[in-house]
Amino acid sequence: MGEKGVERPATPYLLSTLVMVGLMMVIALFFITLAAKTESERNIIWAMLGFAAVLIVMMQMLEVVKARRAALEERKSISIVIECQECGEKLVRDFQRGDYVGKEEKCKKCGGKAMVTLIYSEKIR
Amino acid sequence: MQNSQTDVWSILFWVLIALMFFTPLNERIQLTYRMLEIQSYLKQLESYLTRADRVFEEEARRYGCSEEKAKKALKSIKGFFLIEPVSMDPVGIIKRLEHLLKTQEDRVDDFIREVAVNASEAERSNMKNVLAANLALDIIYRVVRHIFLLAKKTKNYFYMVQLYMYLPEIMRIARSYFRALIPLKEGIPIGDSLGPLVAFKLGNGSKWREVAKNVIAYEREASGRKLIIIKAKGPGGEVGKPGDAVEKIVKEHDGKVKMIIMVDAAVKLEGERTGEVAEGIGAAIGDPGPEKYKIETVATEYGIPLVAIVVKEDITEAITAMPREVAEAADRVVERILDIIKKKTSEGDVVIIAGIGNTIGISQ
Numbered sequence: 001m002g003e004k005g006v007e008r009p010a011t012p013y014l015l016s017t018l019v020m021v022g023l024m025m026v027i028a029l030f031f032i033t034l035a036a037k038t039e040s041e042r043n044i045i046w047a048m049l050g051f052a053a054v055l056i057v058m059m060q061m062l063e064v065v066k067a068r069r070a071a072l073e074e075r076k077s078i079s080i081v082i083e084c085q086e087c088g089e090k091l092v093r094d095f096q097r098g099d100y101v102g103k104e105e106k107c108k109k110c111g112g113k114a115m116v117t118l119i120y121s122e123k124i125r
Numbered sequence: 126m127q128n129s130q131t132d133v134w135s136i137l138f139w140v141l142i143a144l145m146f147f148t149p150l151n152e153r154i155q156l157t158y159r160m161l162e163i164q165s166y167l168k169q170l171e172s173y174l175t176r177a178d179r180v181f182e183e184e185a186r187r188y189g190c191s192e193e194k195a196k197k198a199l200k201s202i203k204g205f206f207l208i209e210p211v212s213m214d215p216v217g218i219i220k221r222l223e224h225l226l227k228t229q230e231d232r233v234d235d236f237i238r239e240v241a242v243n244a245s246e247a248e249r250s251n252m253k254n255v256l257a258a259n260l261a262l263d264i265i266y267r268v269v270r271h272i273f274l275l276a277k278k279t280k281n282y283f284y285m286v287q288l289y290m291y292l293p294e295i296m297r298i299a300r301s302y303f304r305a306l307i308p309l310k311e312g313i314p315i316g317d318s319l320g321p322l323v324a325f326k327l328g329n330g331s332k333w334r335e336v337a338k339n340v341i342a343y344e345r346e347a348s349g350r351k352l353i354i355i356k357a358k359g360p361g362g363e364v365g366k367p368g369d370a371v372e373k374i375v376k377e378h379d380g381k382v383k384m385i386i387m388v389d390a391a392v393k394l395e396g397e398r399t400g401e402v403a404e405g406i407g408a409a410i411g412d413p414g415p416e417k418y419k420i421e422t423v424a425t426e427y428g429i430p431l432v433a434i435v436v437k438e439d440i441t442e443a444i445t446a447m448p449r450e451v452a453e454a455a456d457r458v459v460e461r462i463l464d465i466i467k468k469k470t471s472e473g474d475v476v477i478i479a480g481i482g483n484t485i486g487i488s489q
Contacts (some may be wrong), residue, residue, distance in 0.1 A: 019158055074304075078313055078446055100360035101325060102488035118322075119314050119486055120453075121446035124250045 021053050052076030076121040095119060148454035154281040159285050161401055163273050166292055170266045173303040177259040184252055188241035193341065198240050202256070203263055205232075223415035247312065250361025251485065254309040258302045258444075265299045301441040308446040312360060316443040319436050320391040321456045321487045324356035324480025325340075327462065333489050337369035341489050347463060349472030350383075355479045362485035368419030380427030383474035385420070386434065386453045386462055388452070389481040393437035400450030401437040402457050409433035410481045420479075432465060434458055 016024075078095035084107035091108060100117055107114040145151045151416045178199060185195035207229050210221040233253055237244075241252050269288065276284035308315055314322065328343025335358065336342040343354040353374050357365035375382050389409040393399065408431055424431045436454045466476055 020163060023154075076446060078308075095311075095313060100312060100486045100488050101314060101322065102329065102360065118452050118455075119447065120449040120451075121308075121313075122449050 005068060024049055024053055024056070056109050057116050073123065077124050077125045078119065078121050080116050081118040081120075082107075083117045084112055084114040086110055089114070128332060145258055149282070153280070154323065156276075156280065156282050156285055159289050160273075160277060163269075163285065163288060163292065165267075166296060167269060167273060169296070170262070172268060172297055173299055173301060174259075174262050174266050177255075177262050177303065177306055180310055181252075181255055181259050184255060184310050185240045188248065188252070189243035189322040190240050195240060198236065199259075202236055203260070204267075205260060219415050219418045225249055226413060226415065240303070245361075247359070247361030250363050251309060251312050254362035254483070254485065257307060258305050259308060262299060264274045265295060265302075267291040269295060293344050298440060301444050304441065305444040309362060309485065312362070312486045314447045314452075315445060315483060316447050317390050317482040317485055318436045318447055318485055319438075319455060319458075320388045320480035320482035321356040321359060322447075322480070322486035323388045323458045323462070324354045324453070324478065325487050325489065326455055327352065327478060327480075328354040328356075328460050328489070336373055337366045339363045339365035340367055342370060342374060348467055350466055350470055351473075351475045353464070353475065353477050355477065356487075356489065357482075357484040358489065359484035360486055360488040362483050364412075364481075364483050367479050367481055368412075368416030371420045371477060371479060372423045375423045375427060375429065378475055380429070381475060382427065382429050383470045383476055384430050384432060384466075385424055385477045386432045386465065387420070387479045387481055388434045388436075388458055388462070390438055390443055391435035392443065393439055397437050398450075399438050399442060402454055402461060403435050403437065404461070405433045405435070407431055407433050409435055410479075432468075434461060 079092050080095050082091045082093070082101050082105055083089070087107060087110040089109040090105055091114075099119065101116050101119055103116040105114045105116065107111075156371045181199055182192065182195040185198070186192055190198070207225055210218050210225060214219060232378060233256065234249075237249050237252050237256065241249055244252060246323070264427075272288045275281070276288065305315065307313075324343070328345060331343040331345040332356075333341045333343045334357065339358045340355055341358050343352075345352050345354070355367060355374070357367070358361040371385060375385075387409040389411065391409070393401065408417045408424075409422065410417045420431070423429075436451055436458060438448065438451050442448050442451065462478060470476055
């Protein structure tokens with residue numbers, strides 16, 4: 001039951017990451033042409049900007065992972081509690097379509113009259 | 126040569142900085158950036174809606190409707206709306222609103238009857254709930270798309286920023302409706318079913334009768350008091366007309382009712398614990414107005430105290446499968462009600478207990 005209700009999380013980060021990295025490249029080109037006079041200076045700027053770009057991509061990827069993890073944590077199982085009105089036996093099982101609170105069933109232990117008394121959801125751990 | 130080239134770039138650089146600071150260029154860049162993000166959220170909303178449509182169509186097919194007919198019917202009801210009554214002259218506004226709500230209910234009932242031909246009464250009620258979630262997602266998608274396109278068309282940064290600010294909350298609500306689809310179609314009790322669950326626990330095993338449209342009343346005795354417990358008629362997803370029921374019962378007893386206790390689920394504040402029980406005064410019911418009005422009016426007319434008991438939960442928990450914490454709170458609410466009755470009423474008194482909410486997955 002739990003799996004069916006889970007949607008895939010949004011990944012609104014790909015486009016924004018591309019835009020951010022693109023902007024950084026433009027700024028990099030500016031700095032390289034302006035400030036760097038020697039090859040080593042240019043390399044340092046490239047390295048710094050490369051590092052920043054990797055950092056941005058990693059941060060955005062972390063967001064995606066967090067969103068997916070949050071969606072997985074949302075997975076829930078639905079359980080029902082059946083109580084026997086004669087022997088008092090309590091049984092917990094997975095919900096099946098057609099179950100409802102107040103539905104009468106047969107007690108598996110004594111064969112007496114049992115009833116669904118509770119239906120609830122729980123996070124799947 | 127090298128110096129003059131650097132000078133040109135330097136000038137260009139400072140011109141760009143000036144453009145960014147003193148013109149709306151930075152706004153335009155941010156607008157583009159935000160637009161890309163909002164567009165992806167819009168796609169997510171669209172996917173929710175597509176899947177909600179699929180759920181409705183599958184359910185319609187399950188109850189004997191052809192795929193083509195289901196698609197056509199759903200398309201015809203999309204954008205269904207209710208125009209609220211004029212409020213410039215508030216006299217009789219509740220009656221007018223009630224009339225409009227009844228007309229809307231009848232229209233939706235007819236629609237579901239046409240689509241789900243072979244469904245039972247309870248299954249039709251569940252289908253009605255699935256349709257309501259679908260229509261809610263539809264209106265959210267339409268409004269977000271409207272503001273997005275308007276901002277894009279007018280290149281207005283502030284439209285976009287406002288939408289961007291509200292998006293997390295809008296997405297949370299949309300996600301809640303989306304997650305509600307499966308419990309609603311399968312008839313699983315939702316967080317809002319807390320009131321009917323408490324009524325079931327209090328009244329189960331006692332005799333019941335239908336007192337108003339889709340509302341039943343149990344009668345039992347507890348500590349020498351006569352308890353009349355009302356709830357919507359289940360196990361289909363109904364809320365019924367508890368206002369009519371309370372009014373009828375009070376009038377049946379010539380107003381000699383000692384207390385009306387209303388139980389409902391309430392939206393919690395962030396930081397509050399799910400399943401927390403709180404007590405207050407007033408009519409605990411979240412209807413558009415008419416039912417609450419009837420209960421308040423009859424209670425005022427006969428001077429009956431209105432006690433409200435609520436169980437806290439968030440909006441997602443209220444419309445998706447009932448969390449364990451809420452289900453377990455039902456027993457604590459029952460104890461609290463019996464305790465209030467013992468302390469505040471005497472033997473022979475009549476007490477009405479109204480379990481308010483959607484009774485999906487809870488029979489009588």
